[in-house]
Amino acid sequence: MSESQQRDLGRALRALRTAAGLTGETVARRASMSAGKLSKIENGKVAPTVTDVDLILTALEVSEAAKGEFLRAARVAVTEATAWRVLRRMGPWKHQQAIRAIEAQATILRLFQGQLIPGLLQPTATSPPEVAERHRHAVTHWRITEVPPLETANWLVKSAEVVRGTWKHPKEASQWLGERLAEQRSHFASQADRDAVRLAGKVAYATETLAWGGDVCLGYYLRRPLFLSIAVVACSPNRTASEQPCPVSYRSQSTAAGPRTIPSRGA
Known part of the structure; x- marks a missing residue:
């Protein structure tokens, strides 16, 4: 173990x-x-x-x-x-020999490299009008999509329509996270990621992290070419984006005071 x-x-x-x-x-x-x-x-x-x-x-x-x-x-x-x-x-050398034999028989070698959407550059005062317009359109479109941001806290910038829900207590949010992971568990590409104990540990970790105001962001490869990104973001306030307000889900108009968490998912 x-x-x-x-x-x-x-x-x-x-x-x-x-x-x-x-x-x-x-x-x-x-x-x-x-x-x-x-x-x-x-x-x-x-x-x-x-x-x-x-x-x-x-x-x-x-x-x-x-x-x-x-x-x-x-x-x-x-x-x-x-x-x-x-x-x-x-000795690991015997395992390396086995891998070397497999590689020697290969006819095609494919290299997979994960990619992230680059951040949008802020246009300057001297930027052409069409550049500023493209930036404005891109920012508006990004806010209403479920494309994960580079920084987890930037989920707070997203439109409320892409927020799955809001909760007042960390345990409620981590319970939602556990339910979503259970739904997707059979689709995880890695057998290790389907491990029930590991998933329960992730939920326990989420509860602890949210309790002190941290964010939780998990990612899993599903059946090719899908990738599941799921995040639970603390707000009111967020530690790294304290100026961002806490969005309210369109499914729950709760405005209860105290720390709340916002989960969002994009696949």
């Missing part, structure tokens, strides 16, 4: 415990382990066994469906860790 998988699994388990309203001592006692071990698992400092995960989930009284997803992901992570240990013991 890699360090990132340990952290994601620990965050997911901690999020489940917090949602259940249980203390670490209570869960540790029910799972027949020390509170220190549970703390290390939740903080990603110790790689839990499949048995450890099973005991913790049983102590949390999660549904059988959710437990099955977690245990499958834990087994995959343990299997991957074992495979990497074998690879390191054998």
Whole structure:
């Protein structure tokens, strides 16, 4: 199990415990382990066994469906860790030889490079009128499209029509994020991205990040050539764009005071 998988699994388990309203001592006692071990698992400092995960989930009284997803992901992570240990013991040069043999048989080599839409240059006072007009048109059109901005905070500049919703509390926004990820999970190109534990860790991370006023931006390759970009942006105010007001979704005209988050998606 890699360090990132340990952290994601620990965050997911901690999020489940917090949602259940249980203390670490209570869960540790029910799972027949020390509170220190549970703390290390939740903080990603110790790689839990499949048995450890099973005991913790049983102590949390999660549904059988959710437990099955977690245990499958834990087994995959343990299997991957074992495979990497074998690879390191054998030496990476054997794996490199296998790749070299595949490359020698290739007839076409394709290089894929991600691209971003460049920022719009602000016309100057000496710019020709047609340049200023093209800039004005481009800015207006960009605001009403779901094309992701280069900076996450610039979602606040977008028109309210492309905002999926607004929430007052971070947990509500991260719950929306989790639902969207669950909807798209089967379409993710990478098997690792479909990992239920990893996705639960992303949601837990989003809750923590939004709680202190940070933004969350995730991206996933779907079936070629689609790419999913999904963001949850804090406002009222945003830390990097405090001058931007908090747009209100056309689906929810809530003007409740306090920190709110705005998720938007473009694929």
